[in-house]
Amino acid sequence: MRPLLALIAAAAVLLLAGSAGAELVATAGYRLKTVHVPGAAFAGLARDGASLLVTDLAGGRLYRRDENGGLVAFGPVFPHGPDVIGDPTGPYRAARVDSELIVAQGWKPTDADEDRLDHSLVAIDAAGRTRVISNDFWNPFDFVAADQGFYVVDAARNSVEHVEPNGRKKTLISFRRLPQAADTLQRLSPTEFEAGSDYEVDAVPTGIALYKGRLYVTLFGGFPFLAGAGKVVSISTGGASEARLEADGLNAPVAIAFAGDGAMLVLEHGTYDQKQGFAKGSGRLLRINAATKNRSTILDGLIRPVSVLVWDERQLVVSDLAGSLHFLRRD
Template sequence: MRPFRQMTILVAFLLLAAGTAAEPAVAPGYRLESFSKAGAAFGGLSRDGEALLVTDLASGRLYRRMPAGDFEAFGPVFPHGLDVIGDPTGPYRVLRVGDKLVVAQGWTPADTDAGPYDHALIAIDGAGRRRVINADFWNPFDLVTAVDGYYVVDSARNSVERLGTDGRKQTLMSFRRLRQQAAALETLSPTEFNKGSYEVDAVPTGITLRQGRLYVALFGGFPFLAGAGKVVSIPEKSEGAELRPEVDGLNAPVAVAFDKKGRMLILEHGVYDQQQGFRATSGRLLLFDNATGSRETVVDGLTRPVSVLVWDDRQIVISELGGTLLFLAREEGR
């Protein structure tokens, strides 16, 4: 097995056409609406004024959804296709930063030669012209803006990188491998996992910045054990600082955010099955309130969710790899 096979987050996206799943269930006090596009594989979500920006791995396009519901592709076509493992790759994330858009672009598709816009952070100006900010990544899965640049998660290198506005890159944190107990692995292979413990790559995925700390979701590498994922935090400005555990016992967390009340939202990609891949309807959106210590499942029954965006005080948006956007509205008092 190649080393990056355990590191890659994209194996989570196997079996795109897993069949029609039931509607997700929402907690009391919430209501859910959805929008779907056949053949799409939605990834990143962000806000651009009153418009919603969405990335599509299936077409390599960026989409803009306007308040009236218009949904149109724009800008250049980014490299897209399947990687060497057979998973989709393309523009993972997009953010509005001043007068430009910044895109985190994934692996090189397996059936093409490496190009200048692969595994890179890319800026797009108002005329649609692309400029590579930095291409020294393996798999830049998510990013967040800072005063002096960007923080980028490199899922394959198991690191968080700080990128200056001039494109210079510095590793802020390299995550150690996560230790798993052999008892949890014996059902997969009693002969292979027969030691006292087993280590997997951390596979950092989602990242967000709050009050001087970077919060990072650790997906956990193959065999993607249930409950093996974590969310940790590190100081924004301190290289080599010790990470602080925030939440553990998660099922492949893929994104993390905070709502307007300061509560942490964690998006779980789901539970992995060795024959089927990630099970349909096993993804969840969880809400953690540090003030009260409460933990709530806000949305259950998601199928391969990828991103969560806090739109405003009342609405949250979730993307699914199957080409669905979910709009979650809170009622008063939530």
Template sequence: MRPLLSLIAAGIVLLARSAGAEPLAAADYRLETVHVPGAAFAGLARDGGSLLVTDLAGGRLYRRDEDGRLAAFGPVFPHGLDVTGDPTGPYRAARVGAEFIVAQGWTPANVDENPLDHSLVAVDGAGKVRVISRDFWNPFDFVAAEQGFYVVDAARNSVELVAPDGRKKTLISFRRLPQAEGALQSLSPTEFEAGNGYEVDAVPTGIALHKGRLYVALFGGFPFLAGAGKIISIPATGASEPRLEADGLNAPVAIAFAGTGAMLVLEHGTYDQRQGFAKGSGRLLRIEAAAKSRATIVSGLTRPVSVLVWDERQLRVSDLAGNLHLLRRE
């Protein structure tokens, strides 16, 4: 028998419901979870009537059609584990015109560098690859616009504007984030003494363009303190100081906007020094700025990566355990 992923790549196998406990959706949402063993789903985008998915475990792009089947296409991108043990590969992808644009992560550990590493790449309908720019350290997400692509470089702590011809301009470089005095004492009372200041890298991850402003999720660097994440925004021109949109977040990793204008924020979860990101600690939040309210759409997620607004009533969420969470508002 052929391996499951090779059957999926051939478009043969229907996805099955994931085994075990399911995440919990809000009362006005119906949740269905489908699971592919061995996959590590990351980027989500719409491609006509199909769902575009990136898989870090195999370095592939997939389409999920209305019948629920996944079919691989395009090249096999460099993939593997990075120096922290997390998967790296094609983080995000989106159809832009006749091409698919891919944000490809940094070089996997213990692997020779590849010409596609840490790059923004275009793939045409025949599968031919064109590198737009390799002038990144770790391009984690992007959004397409008329003037090019807004790309977050998670390792450089910056947002870059990349023209279609590859010319690049830094819109903003994020300062390190100060942590509350004594916040780290629960990790190490002797190393992090009360009264000592501490800062972490901003680590920008998700990005969204809404009403002329770029919204950026600041994940916050190691040790990934609970409540240390933020959402900021800047004009798409980058010509002003960032504006705080939300704080007190647990490692926010992706942003989207609903048709009503509400901001959807996907939290990767809370971190434990011994076990890593805690199972079931991820959440999808709905934040209404005007009403100053927050509501949880779905909780109990484990290492989620992307959120996609499919239409007025449906959302999609991916995670590194090979799950696609399909949410429908009743």
């Protein structure tokens, strides 16, 4: 194990905004500090008592960040490596649920053999033993715990699934493909898309949150990841044939959380260029007013962000694939 990732003193890596290679801009009223770990690819964030729980796709590990700022690896090494499009796959999300840690493990890395933990929802007990709750997924990207099990987004199946503790699974909704404006596609590639032609992309559900009895889901939108094609929708916990639109015009939204006042916090992965991929520094954390739907940017300039966590009424945490944890504290 690399010593740098095994244990990191906060004083050694607590950096000013922008030090990890992007010009980060926090809105007025927030103070920003960034912890950067070279070689890491941080993904899931959750609170585990007084500790911050973090998943790292680069090493397939779970980490705890204690009150003193140290990052300590624990538990098993999960399957990890590049997926079919070259992005990292591994333990996408983790959360404390009663006496166990629950992990959403992504699909099989392209350069690895089949593993029982691939594309699964996994429980880890206090002794570090793993138990597969269900591996009947294609790419479980995020989940939220509920009284009768878990609500899981399967990004590859374009669905939201309800999974009981015994592994029994029920599909709550399968998202339809998202139609795209023909003129937008024609401007993107005039030789590939003719003017006036129709085009649809997969919905690609990513983040999920449970708020006031409804499930809120970010729809990332499939390739070619058009600017403004992403959405946030909601469904009842009992399932629905149609989802209710909550926000649209988003740039690859990847995660969602709710502030104490009910505002939606939506994390945009960024804008995409077919030659260069997702533009460096194009990720944003947005705040969307529940009543008026007005939007404001809390944090701009992120490099491929993945998760947002409401730590308490004053502090937010954002992770990214560039190996950074961003701590936003309201003055």
